[in-house]
Amino acid sequence: MERTPLIIGAGPAGLSAGLELTRRGVIPTILESTGGIGGLARTQVDGDWRIDPGGHRFFTRSEEVADLWRSLLPEDQWLAVPRSSAMLVNNRYVRYPLMGRDLLLQLAVGDVVRGAGGYAWARLRRQTRIERRETSFQEWGRSEFGRHWYELFFDGYVRKTWLADPENIASDWANQRIKPIGWQLSKNEQAVDQDVFRYPRYGPGQLWEAAAKKLADAGVDIRQNAMATSAHYDGRTWTVATDRGDIVTGDALFSSMPLRLLVTMLDPAPPEHIRAVADQLRHRSLITVAVALRKHYDIPYNWVYTPGPNFHVGRIQNYRRWSQDLCPKGFNGTYLGFEYFLLPDQDLWLANEHGLGAIVERDLHQLGFKNPQIERVMITRSKFAYPIHDPARDRSVVRIRDYLREHYPSLHPIGRNGMHHYDNQDHAMLSAIRSVGKYFGENVDPWQVNTDLSYQEQGLRR
Ligand SMILES: Cc1cc2nc3c(=O)[nH]c(=O)nc-3n(C[C@H](O)[C@H](O)[C@H](O)COP(=O)(O)OP(=O)(O)OC[C@H]3O[C@@H](n4cnc5c(N)ncnc54)[C@H](O)[C@@H]3O)c2cc1C
Missing domain, CATH: 3.50.50.60 (FAD/NAD(P)-binding domain)
Structure with missing residues (x-):
C-alpha cells in the first residue's frame, strides 16, 4: 500500500x-x-529586526x-542563555523562580512579614492534612506559597494573563510550570546559576x-x-x-x-x-509588541512578569538578553517585547499599530521608563496562543x-x-x-x- x-x-x-x-x-x-514557518514558535522578521512572539526557551x-x-x-x-527572570511587584523586582532569600531581601517589610506568616501557616496546614487535594489553581497556590505571597505574585498574574478566575483553572499545569520556593541557600543558588537554556x-x-x-x-x-x-x-x-x-x-x-x-x-x-x-474549547490570544528604544536601559533579566494592576502588559521580554542577533548590527538601545494576553474576540485584537503603540507608551511610563525615545514598534499576533x-x-x-x-x-x-x-x-x-x-x-x-x-x-x- x-x-x-x-x-x-x-x-x-x-x-x-x-x-x-x-x-x-x-x-x-x-x-x-x-x-x-514555525507556528507559534516562528521568528517574525521586520527589516533587520527579529521578533520571538513568546520568548521560546529550548529545554x-x-x-x-x-x-x-x-x-x-x-x-x-x-x-x-542563562535564565534570569523576575517579577515586578509593588515597584520591586524579585527574582523568579522564587528563592526564600530574595523574598526576604527584595520585598518591602510588610510583604515579608505578611508573606512569611501566610507561608508558615500554609505549610503547617499541609503537614497536618491527611490527603492533598488542591484541584483549582487558587487552592494550589495558597497551599504552596501561603495566601499573601500567592496573591502578590500569582493571583493577579493569572487573572491578567489567563483572563480567568484562578478558582476556575485546574491546578495540573501549575505543578508542571511553577517551581516551589527554594529555601536551601547554597544548593539552590547553584541551581539558579546553572539554569541555562538553548536558543x-x-x-x-x-x-x-x-x-x-x-x-x-x-x-x-x-x-x-x-x-x-x-x-x-x-x-x-x-x-x-x-x-x-x-x-x-x-x-x-x-x-x-x-x-x-x-x-x-x-x-x-x-x-x-x-x-x-x-x-x-477555548483559546487565549497573544499580541506581542516589540519596541526598540534608542535609550539603553540596563535590565538584568531575560524577561519580567508584571502582575500589577497599574499596567496592561503581562510579561516583558528583554530580547537582547536572548540573542544580540535579534536586532540590527550596531544597535545599542533597548529591545523589548511587550506581551498582551487577550481573548480572541476582545477589541484589543483589532487595535492598530497606533492604538497598541499608545498602550505600550503608557505602560513604559508606568513602569518607570522616562523619555524612552521609541525608535520602532512592531506587532505580531497569535490568535490560538494558549489552549485554555x-x-x-x-x-x-x-x-x-x-x-x-x-x-x-x-x-x-x-x-x-x-x-x-x-x-x-x-x-x-x-x-x-x-x-x-x-x-x-x-x-x-x-x-x-x-x-x-x-x-x-x-x-x-x-
Ligand atoms: C507566549 C508563548 C511562549 C512560549 N514559550 C515556550 C518556551 O519557552 N519553550 C517551548 O518549548 N515552547 C514554548 N511555547 C510553546 C510553543 O510555541 C508550542 O508548544 C509549539 O509552537 C506548538 O507547536 P504546534 O506545531 O503544536 O502548534 P503551532 O505552533 O500552533 O503550529 C500550528 C500550525 O498550524 C497552522 N494551521 C492552523 N490551522 C490551519 C489550517 N486550517 N490549515 C493549515 N494550517 C493551519 C498554523 O498556522 C501553525 O503554523 C510558547 C508559546 C507561547 C504562546
Whole structure:
C-alpha cells in the first residue's frame, strides 16, 4: 500500500511529523495556512529586526528531542542563555523562580512579614492534612506559597494573563510550570546559576526553517498560504481542500490545527453532542509588541512578569538578553517585547499599530521608563496562543478523542492546539513523532505525552 499522509500545520508538531515520516521513507504533503514557518514558535522578521512572539526557551527532558534539535542546526547557531527572570511587584523586582532569600531581601517589610506568616501557616496546614487535594489553581497556590505571597505574585498574574478566575483553572499545569520556593541557600543558588537554556541565534523560527528546508530537500511539498477548510473521509481516503483551491488526497491526516476547528470541518460531520463539546474549547490570544528604544536601559533579566494592576502588559521580554542577533548590527538601545494576553474576540485584537503603540507608551511610563525615545514598534499576533485549561477541558477532549479514534481511525490530532493541551515545543514534537509510530502500527498512545504532573524543568537536556 502506498503511503500518502497529509499534514495540517508547519509548526513544531507538523514539521516533526514530517521529519519522522521522511526518516521512515514516507513523503507527506504539508498544508500551512500562513506564509511563515514555525507556528507559534516562528521568528517574525521586520527589516533587520527579529521578533520571538513568546520568548521560546529550548529545554526538554527527552534525549530524542534534544538530538533532533542538534541535528537541525549546527552548534555555532545555538546560544546557551542563562535564565534570569523576575517579577515586578509593588515597584520591586524579585527574582523568579522564587528563592526564600530574595523574598526576604527584595520585598518591602510588610510583604515579608505578611508573606512569611501566610507561608508558615500554609505549610503547617499541609503537614497536618491527611490527603492533598488542591484541584483549582487558587487552592494550589495558597497551599504552596501561603495566601499573601500567592496573591502578590500569582493571583493577579493569572487573572491578567489567563483572563480567568484562578478558582476556575485546574491546578495540573501549575505543578508542571511553577517551581516551589527554594529555601536551601547554597544548593539552590547553584541551581539558579546553572539554569541555562538553548536558543537559536536568530530566534526559534530559525530551527523550524531549517526543518522545513530539510523536508523540502527530501521532496516534501510544503504549501504555504494554504488553509485547510474541509476534510472528507470516505472510510479509506482523506480529501482535504484549502482556501486557495488545493484538493489533496492521502491515506492519513495529521492535524495540528485547533481541535475545535478540526471538528467543524470534518465530513462526514461528527454528531451534534461531539460538535457541542468541541465548541466549548477555548483559546487565549497573544499580541506581542516589540519596541526598540534608542535609550539603553540596563535590565538584568531575560524577561519580567508584571502582575500589577497599574499596567496592561503581562510579561516583558528583554530580547537582547536572548540573542544580540535579534536586532540590527550596531544597535545599542533597548529591545523589548511587550506581551498582551487577550481573548480572541476582545477589541484589543483589532487595535492598530497606533492604538497598541499608545498602550505600550503608557505602560513604559508606568513602569518607570522616562523619555524612552521609541525608535520602532512592531506587532505580531497569535490568535490560538494558549489552549485554555478548565475543569471541562479534560472531559471534553477525552470525549472528542474517543469519538475521532473510533470513527476516523487514520486521523491523528497532534501538538498543542491539535490536542488542546498546554504543550511546549518538545511535547508538541513528541506527540507528532508518537502519532507517526501509531500510523506505522506501533502500540503507542500519543495522548500520554506530557501527562506527567510534576515540575518539568528539572533533569533537563539542552
Ligand atoms: C507566549 C508563548 C511562549 C512560549 N514559550 C515556550 C518556551 O519557552 N519553550 C517551548 O518549548 N515552547 C514554548 N511555547 C510553546 C510553543 O510555541 C508550542 O508548544 C509549539 O509552537 C506548538 O507547536 P504546534 O506545531 O503544536 O502548534 P503551532 O505552533 O500552533 O503550529 C500550528 C500550525 O498550524 C497552522 N494551521 C492552523 N490551522 C490551519 C489550517 N486550517 N490549515 C493549515 N494550517 C493551519 C498554523 O498556522 C501553525 O503554523 C510558547 C508559546 C507561547 C504562546
